[in-house]
Each structure stands twice: as C-alpha cells, then as structure tokens.
Amino acid sequence: MKKIVSVIMVSFLFLLSACSGGASGDGKGSGKSETIKVGALYPLSGGLALLGEESFRGAELAVEEANKNGGIAGGKKIKLVKGDAVDADAAQAEANRLINQENIKSIIGSYSSSISFAASEVAERSGVLYWELGAVSDSITDRNYKYVLRTNPPASNFSKVHIDFIKNVVTKKLGKSLEDIKVAIAHEDSSYGTTIADEATKLAKKEGINVVANQGYSAGTNDLSSVILNIKKAAPDVIIAVSYLNDSILLARQSEELGLKVPVFIGSGGGHTMSDFKDAMGEKANGIFDIDFPQYQINREVTPGIEQFIKLYKEKYGQEPRSGHSLTNYMGMKVVLDTMDKVGEVDPDKLKEEALKYTAKVGSTVTGWGVEFDKKSGQNKLSQPYVHEWINGELKTVWPENVAVEEPQIGNQ
Structure with missing residues (x-):
C-alpha cells in the first residue's frame, strides 16, 4: 500500500511540474x-x-x-x-x-x-x-x-535648452543683449543638480553670458536663506534652479519671504514640474518656467x-x-x-x-x-527636454515652437 501511495504521489507531482512548465x-x-x-x-x-x-x-x-x-x-x-x-x-x-x-x-x-x-x-x-x-x-x-x-x-541637453531659451527668447523679451544678461544658478548638490549646473555654466561662458552666482545645497535642507541672500546680492535677471519637490517649494517660499524677485525664473524638471508644486504655491507658481520632460499641455500633433x-x-x-x-x-x-x-x-x-x-x-x-x-x-x-510655464495654474509647453501651445509670458506675470 505504501508503495502504491508513493507512486501516485510522484506521478501527481510530475503532472503538476509539467502543467506549470x-x-x-x-x-x-x-x-x-x-x-x-x-x-x-x-x-x-x-x-x-x-x-x-x-x-x-x-x-x-x-x-x-x-x-x-x-x-x-x-x-x-x-x-x-x-x-x-x-x-x-x-x-x-x-x-x-x-x-x-x-x-x-x-x-x-x-x-x-x-x-x-x-x-x-x-x-x-x-x-x-x-x-x-x-x-x-x-x-x-x-x-x-x-x-x-x-x-x-541627459542632463547636458537640459542645460543646452536653458541657454538656448535664454539666448533666443529671454534676451528679446527683456530687451537686453546676451552679454548684459546676468544668470544665477541654485541647485541641489547630487549628481542630478551638479551636472545640469556645471554644464549650464560651461555653455553660458561659451555664449558670453555672465553667471553671477552658482549656489549648491543639499536637497534635504530646511533652510535656503543663505543661498537666496547670496543670489539676491548678485541681482540676476534669470535664475536657473535644479530642485526636487521639497526644496523647490522651500526655495520659492523663502525667496518670497526674503524679497528675492527676478524677471525670469527657470526650473529644471524635478519639483517645479509637479502639480504638488503648484498646489503648494498657488498663484505664485504662475510665471515660473520649467525645463523638463514632455508635459500634458503640448501640441498633440507631434505627440x-x-x-x-x-x-x-x-x-x-x-x-x-x-x-x-x-x-x-x-x-x-x-x-x-x-x-x-x-x-x-x-x-x-x-x-x-x-x-x-x-x-x-x-x-x-x-x-x-x-x-x-x-x-x-x-x-x-x-530625445530632448522642452520649456514649460505655469500659466493660470496649468503647466503649458511654450518652447520650442513645434511643441508649444502658448507663447512664453515674460515681464507680465
């Protein structure tokens, strides 16, 4: 009897194995x-x-x-x-x-x-x-x-779009020549932020753009006042920011508290893209640019x-x-x-x-x-990143023209 049971069990296991193969x-x-x-x-x-x-x-x-x-x-x-x-x-x-x-x-x-x-x-x-x-x-x-x-x-493409946008759009909107534009960079200091910041600095120098401040910080910080005050002292026309979500909100809020205002603020993916950033900042998000992966208010003909x-x-x-x-x-x-x-x-x-x-x-x-x-x-x-802008609570693609759904709004936000 034991032998018969053993044979049946072995046969059953073999069948299961075959069925699951x-x-x-x-x-x-x-x-x-x-x-x-x-x-x-x-x-x-x-x-x-x-x-x-x-x-x-x-x-x-x-x-x-x-x-x-x-x-x-x-x-x-x-x-x-x-x-x-x-x-x-x-x-x-x-x-x-x-x-x-x-x-x-x-x-x-x-x-x-x-x-x-x-x-x-x-x-x-x-x-x-x-x-x-x-x-x-x-x-x-x-x-x-x-x-x-x-x-x-890659990050270098983000940096290139930053400089191309400043060169081809921002200078015209502000009525300034390229050499008169002053740019400050604030970036979290991991590989992500450092790569974009360093490449943007290199490309800006090549174009004759004056980078007046380059401030790195830890994304986990709870105080960016020293970074903001250093940038405020440099009086830039443009800020390039490379942030995750929490530090993007902190940077925006403390900039408001410390009276830092610039004509053009350009984020770099990460936090400035997310709806959570807009929810945290409310109407103050309007006018902020962000260079990032494709978003949803974009030309449907090419997506x-x-x-x-x-x-x-x-x-x-x-x-x-x-x-x-x-x-x-x-x-x-x-x-x-x-x-x-x-x-x-x-x-x-x-x-x-x-x-x-x-x-x-x-x-x-x-x-x-x-x-x-x-x-x-x-x-x-x-593959390449595009330029977006928070306009009336929506993140709209504004540049390059082939993917844009609205023109960049500078100086009237």
Whole structure:
C-alpha cells in the first residue's frame, strides 16, 4: 500500500511540474502561459518616492496595455518585479537581489541619477541589460557600458535648452543683449543638480553670458536663506534652479519671504514640474518656467497617443498624471517592449543588438521624441527636454515652437 501511495504521489507531482512548465522568469518555455520577468528599480519609499512612484506608473501602464493586447512575441506576458531603491546603497542591493534571486536579465529604472549610476554598475558586472527611462546624469551613459541603454535625454541637453531659451527668447523679451544678461544658478548638490549646473555654466561662458552666482545645497535642507541672500546680492535677471519637490517649494517660499524677485525664473524638471508644486504655491507658481520632460499641455500633433495615455492613467489611478515622468517612462517602456517583441526573449546581448537597430522618427512617439541609440554610449540621440510655464495654474509647453501651445509670458506675470 505504501508503495502504491508513493507512486501516485510522484506521478501527481510530475503532472503538476509539467502543467506549470510554461511560466519562466528567464523568458524560456513554451505556450501563451509564459511570463517574462523584468526588474523595475525605482525609489518607491523615502524622500524620492513621489516622482519615483510616478515614474514607475508609466512603465506599469505600458506593460498592462501590452499584456491586455495579447502580450509580446506571440503571447508572452510581461511581469514587472519591483525593487525599492531609496538611495545608491539600496539600489546596489536591490539590483543584486533582482539579478541573483529573481533571475532577472533585464532591468528598467530609475528616475534618480545616483540610483541609476549605482544599479547600472551592478547590472554591467552581471551582464544584465539596464534600461534607463528617466534619470538624466550624463555619467550614466558616458561610461560607454555594454549593457546600458537610455531612452530619455541627459542632463547636458537640459542645460543646452536653458541657454538656448535664454539666448533666443529671454534676451528679446527683456530687451537686453546676451552679454548684459546676468544668470544665477541654485541647485541641489547630487549628481542630478551638479551636472545640469556645471554644464549650464560651461555653455553660458561659451555664449558670453555672465553667471553671477552658482549656489549648491543639499536637497534635504530646511533652510535656503543663505543661498537666496547670496543670489539676491548678485541681482540676476534669470535664475536657473535644479530642485526636487521639497526644496523647490522651500526655495520659492523663502525667496518670497526674503524679497528675492527676478524677471525670469527657470526650473529644471524635478519639483517645479509637479502639480504638488503648484498646489503648494498657488498663484505664485504662475510665471515660473520649467525645463523638463514632455508635459500634458503640448501640441498633440507631434505627440501621438498622449490622450490614450492620460485615459489609461486616470482609469488606473483615479487622478490626472502628476508630472511628465510617467509619460516619459511609458514611452521608454514601449521601446523596451517593442524590442523584446522582436527578439522574443530577454537575452541581454540579443536585446542590445536589436535595440541598436531600433529607430523612430521625431514626432512619432507619445513624448514627441524619436529613437536612435548611440552605438557606443547607448544614449537615445533623438530625445530632448522642452520649456514649460505655469500659466493660470496649468503647466503649458511654450518652447520650442513645434511643441508649444502658448507663447512664453515674460515681464507680465
């Protein structure tokens, strides 16, 4: 009797094993039950969680949309395996966990440059493909790693747009020559803020623009009075600010308290983009510019699919998108999914080879960007930030003209 029971149990276990054989974390297997696991490394708790979560939502929506439409490569479904990377140390630990415990061969992320820099280093050592969909530091792709691809623009592109906007728009609106414009820079001192500030300073010098102050600070500070007073003393025409949410609100509030007023204030993504910034500042947000990823008040003719994205977002999360970070990650994830669809698996070398062949024309994606990866660095060469302005409580795209829905308002806010 014991032998009979044993035989039955072994047969039953074998049957269960055979029935579950279609699902695999490494993309191998057969049939429509197969699931491909992709790591999703974002700051989902802690001080960076607001935009970290917003960024993840974009990738999540792209995956859900693909799965609902039958999956990829003949019916394979994608599963995002989360990793909560609150800082660089956690990013390394979570990347190792995803790779070694979850058997992940492809990771997306990550919003924060310091997190991306650390996690992509782990991925490179492990031969795992790292897709950056939102972090901007140039150093992420400047290392020319074999297994790093980035769909969004680098920080140096933000700096270039800052200087081009000052050169082509601000000087005319203020009636000043380029050499008479005085610019001050206030930036948080992580890789994100420092890269944009340093590059903007270099480009300004090249154009003959006078940078009268360059003030770095910790994003976690609760007092920016010394930074503001130093800038006030320099009496700039333009402030370039690089901030996360909390310090962007602190900078605006303490500037008001200390009487710092400038004709043109230009943020750089992060905090100045979010609806939370507008909610905190009320009418005082009006007139503030922000150079960032594509936002939602934008020329629909060059951003096909944006209405569908907004609809999906509202259905899933019950609110309007909080910033363009979700839109940018949605676009980037669609590139990842398109590439996986063609390859049919998550082999890092095959995906990288296919990605380098991937092209999309400018104005053909939901962000308005094109896609063409630099073969050496892995950077998408056809992505760029745009200039937005808070006008009557709405963040509207104002420059360049091909994506704008309204002209920049300077001197009359």
